[in-house]
Amino acid sequence: MRMRWLGKTGLQVSELCLGTATFGGLGHFKVSGEVSQEEANCIVKTAMDAGINLINTAELYSGGLAEEILGIALGSARKNAIIISKVAHVPPVPGVNAGGYSRKHVIEACEGSLRRLRTDYIDIYELHGMDPHTPLEITLRALDDLVRQGKVRYIGCSNFTAWMLMKALGISNEHGWDKFVTLEAMYSLAERSLDQELIPACEDQGIAVVAYSPLHAGLLSGKYRRNQPWPTGTRIQSVEEAQWPFEPEQIYTIVDVLDEIAGERNVAVPQVALNYVLTKPCICSLIIGARNISQLTANLKAMDWQLTAEETKRLDKVSEPEQLYRSAFYWRRSIS
Numbered sequence: 001m002r003m004r005w006l007g008k009t010g011l012q013v014s015e016l017c018l019g020t021a022t023f024g025g026l027g028h029f030k031v032s033g034e035v036s037q038e039e040a041n042c043i044v045k046t047a048m049d050a051g052i053n054l055i056n057t058a059e060l061y062s063g064g065l066a067e068e069i070l071g072i073a074l075g076s077a078r079k080n081a082i083i084i085s086k087v088a089h090v091p092p093v094p095g096v097n098a099g100g101y102s103r104k105h106v107i108e109a110c111e112g113s114l115r116r117l118r119t120d121y122i123d124i125y126e127l128h129g130m131d132p133h134t135p136l137e138i139t140l141r142a143l144d145d146l147v148r149q150g151k152v153r154y155i156g157c158s159n160f161t162a163w164m165l166m167k168a169l170g171i172s173n174e175h176g177w178d179k180f181v182t183l184e185a186m187y188s189l190a191e192r193s194l195d196q197e198l199i200p201a202c203e204d205q206g207i208a209v210v211a212y213s214p215l216h217a218g219l220l221s222g223k224y225r226r227n228q229p230w231p232t233g234t235r236i237q238s239v240e241e242a243q244w245p246f247e248p249e250q251i252y253t254i255v256d257v258l259d260e261i262a263g264e265r266n267v268a269v270p271q272v273a274l275n276y277v278l279t280k281p282c283i284c285s286l287i288i289g290a291r292n293i294s295q296l297t298a299n300l301k302a303m304d305w306q307l308t309a310e311e312t313k314r315l316d317k318v319s320e321p322e323q324l325y326r327s328a329f330y331w332r333r334s335i336s
Contacts, residue, residue: 001051001303004284006082007181007208009154011123013082015278016303017054017210018047018296019289023069024062033291037069043290044073048080050300056184056210056287057117058086058128059109064116071118082123084184084210085113086158089129101131101139110146124182126156130164136171144177156182156210162197169205180207187211187283189220189254189276189319190246196321199282208284214277215270219251222259222269226252250319257318261311271302272315279312 003012022033023040035043044055055074057067067085074081087109091099099105110125125146127139146152157165157180165183172179183202187194187209194209202209215221223231226249255269262269277286290296307315 005208006284008206009181009208011082011154013054013285014052015285016047016052016274016300017056017084017285017287018044018052019212019287020055020057020066020070021061022289022291023057024065026062026065029062029066032289035069035291037072039292040069040073042293043296044070044077046293046296047290047300048077053080054082054084054210054285056084056212058088059113059116060086060088060090060092060128063092064112067113067116071116074118078117078119083117083119084124084126084156084182085117085122086126086128086184087113089127089131101127101134101142103138103142106139106142107146110151114151121150122152124154124156125152126158126182126184127160129159130161136164136168137175140168140172140177141175144172144175147178154178154181156180156184156207158184160185160198162201165198165201165207166205182208182210182284184210184212184287186213187277187280187286188214188216189258189273189315190216190251192319192321195280199280202282207282209282211277211283211286214274214286214288216246216251219246220255220258220270220273222255222262224251225255254315254318257314261307261314265305267305268298268301270299271305272307272311274299274302275305275307276312276315279307 002015004015006013021029022035025032025034055070057070059067087101087106088099089101097105110122113122114120125143143155147155155178157168160183165180169179183198185194185198258269258272261272274286277283288299
């Protein structure tokens with residue numbers, strides 16, 4: 001398993017990160033997976049035996065059940081894992097103050113995650129989204145206190161806009177508080193909007209990007225083809241049911257090129273899509289979820305090879321996002 005530096009933390013983490021949104025399957029997370037404790041034990045062990053040391057979870061996943069399952073699955077191997085968990089911006093369980101980034105919820109959520117994970121500390125504790133109702137100063141001070149208490153080693157954010165990320169970094173810098181070291185965000189051949197503002201911001205600030213949905217909920221797996229019926233038993237049964245933004249024709253065109261490269265390489269289509277994400281600046285690791293061992297082992301094979309520059313350009317061209325403003329163009333031009 002190849003390793004990369006996690007921004008400026010001094011930590012090295014695996015290029016693949018094991019996601020746990022498939023653990024438990026309660027509520028709307030049922031569509032992600034219903035991995036039982038026994039299955040999770042096997043998935044976690046297989047991943048760590050393959051060299052994966054970064055594991056992603058959250059209090060929001062199945063209302064905390066995913067954290068419980070992960071804590072049991074890790075057992076004594078916890079010391080070899082770098083755990084990312086997240087405080088929910090929306091209530092994961094009933095209660096008027098069970099979500100959001102008030103000092104009350106941030107501290108209570110962290111303590112709850114520690115109990116469920118059966119650990120004394122969380123390696124990286126992230127804000128799961130943006131909370132428009134709580135001033136960042138309150139939230140960032142609470143996170144800094146958790147670091148100073150030893151309950152959290154590093155902090156990060158997920159699903160932040162570029163301006164919100166920079167605002168948070170500015171506030172932390174002004175007060176001498178711990179700063180975000182990670183940005184967890186959606187990135188794939190089908191969703192490259194990070195290229196416009198967030199990737200340049202993270203490059204400038206030395207923040208590591210942990211990419212989720214690198215196969216765009218399976219749409220880049222090769223199962224979805226032009227002029228063919230959509231597969232059954234998958235997370236997305238129809239265009240109408242999809243929760244991920246995408247244009248069907250763009251997906252089909254991207255998959256055509258993925259298929260070409262996969263054929264030339266004699267590898268599976270998902271391996272090409274996963275490899276592509278790792279060619280992008282600031283991407284430290286990409287999150288792969290698994291409903292079973294076969295899915296995990298198939299994705300692990302993506303680490304056996306790397307895309308060439310020419311192959312990457314072919315995929316860049318077919319997936320180029322619409323430029324809402326040409327700032328990304330001028331940024332790339334200025335540093336080239």
